[in-house]
Amino acid sequence: MEVKKCKMYDDSSIASDEAKIHIKKLLQHLNKKDWQDTLLFMLPQLSFNELNAVTNSNGRICSDVIKGPITILNSIVKDIKERVPFNAIFPSERLNLPTSGENSDCDPNITIHVDEFLYNDNDIEELLNAGKLQQYYCKNCGSKNIKSLIYISHSLSQDALHYIFNHLLPILKDKTILDIGSRLGAVLYGAYMYTDAKKIIGVEMNKDFCELQSKIVHKYNMQDRIDILHKRIEDAPDTIKSADVIVLNNVFEFYLSEVEQIQVWQFLRTTMTKGTIVVTKPYIEETLKHLNTVIKINEWLRRIKEPQGSPAPNLFCMPLADEQGKYSDIASYEVL
Ligand SMILES: C[S@@+](CC[C@H](N)C(=O)[O-])C[C@H]1O[C@@H](n2cnc3c(N)ncnc32)[C@H](O)[C@@H]1O
Numbered sequence: 001m002e003v004k005k006c007k008m009y010d011d012s013s014i015a016s017d018e019a020k021i022h023i024k025k026l027l028q029h030l031n032k033k034d035w036q037d038t039l040l041f042m043l044p045q046l047s048f049n050e051l052n053a054v055t056n057s058n059g060r061i062c063s064d065v066i067k068g069p070i071t072i073l074n075s076i077v078k079d080i081k082e083r084v085p086f087n088a089i090f091p092s093e094r095l096n097l098p099t100s101g102e103n104s105d106c107d108p109n110i111t112i113h114v115d116e117f118l119y120n121d122n123d124i125e126e127l128l129n130a131g132k133l134q135q136y137y138c139k140n141c142g143s144k145n146i147k148s149l150i151y152i153s154h155s156l157s158q159d160a161l162h163y164i165f166n167h168l169l170p171i172l173k174d175k176t177i178l179d180i181g182s183r184l185g186a187v188l189y190g191a192y193m194y195t196d197a198k199k200i201i202g203v204e205m206n207k208d209f210c211e212l213q214s215k216i217v218h219k220y221n222m223q224d225r226i227d228i229l230h231k232r233i234e235d236a237p238d239t240i241k242s243a244d245v246i247v248l249n250n251v252f253e254f255y256l257s258e259v260e261q262i263q264v265w266q267f268l269r270t271t272m273t274k275g276t277i278v279v280t281k282p283y284i285e286e287t288l289k290h291l292n293t294v295i296k297i298n299e300w301l302r303r304i305k306e307p308q309g310s311p312a313p314n315l316f317c318m319p320l321a322d323e324q325g326k327y328s329d330i331a332s333y334e335v336l
Helices: 002-028 032-045 048-052 068-081 121-129 158-168 186-194 207-219 237-242 258-271 284-288
Strands: 111-113 136-138 146-148 150-152 176-180 199-204 226-230 245-249 277-281 301-304 331-335
Touching: 068 158, 068 186, 068 207, 158 186, 158 277, 176 186, 176 237, 186 199, 186 207, 186 226, 199 207, 207 226, 237 258, 277 284
Parallel strands: 111 150, 176 199, 176 245, 199 226, 245 277
Antiparallel strands: 136 146, 277 331, 301 331
């Protein structure tokens, strides 16, 4: 019985090696556009390691044709768009619009929720040009007295993920990354694509989002390193303690009352362990400014001023620096 199992395994690995050779040959004969279409069709069947087999002689993924993780992330985006409403907010969610702080102007009548992971700047421009999104609202109907609508994203953009994992953070080989409030899973997929972290954990209190993440993780064979926990972070102290890196993208402001936000920040203050790296958007100083948490940030966290990532070109030949100050509201800290 055991021998048979081994043989089957051997046969299938020979077959897959042969398949790779055929696929490589096939791809060599396609033009750039057809390459991309074909890969978008094939990617959900490939794991990241298998994808690495499609490299050129320098060992780099053929970046003129396929931008590795970007292509996979784009494919994931396409899948998620088919599964969520346009504003990426599930009916099961109860948004709690802020009444104090920077975002207290988010009146539901003039606030549009557009998810940056699903729609990048170019997509938004296209939607605006096509009249599918509006940029302004009229303060006195019929007059030219117009004002910009407020755009809110509840996920990190692909560019921001690239910046965080390739530039801001050090190499995370064998480390554990925790995303608190993992929502669509953007941080989880970004961490999977851009790092060698041993474990990537998403904690999310909304069941529908956990199910969505789980479908994507399985479709793209990421379950070897990604775990999804359907719970409130307050109920996961051991997960917090196990993390080397914790990502907090404006996680509580739109979802919890001010009293709950104060409690959860105090819980994080006492639960995170010394040496953990914390990535926040916006700066934690900004988030806590209008909450009466009595947390002394400088006794809890030390801001890491210099990006820890290597400035050398990475495998996918992507620009690394925050050239236009696009990510100036993202900061990293070390827990003291
Ligand atoms: C702004 S989204 C962050 C999305 C994701 N981390 C990213 O950057 O793309 C915040 C998410 O946190 C979840 N959330 C809020 N409070 C939570 C809590 N106490 N425990 C677990 N999840 C929470 C919300 O349901 C929401 O999906």
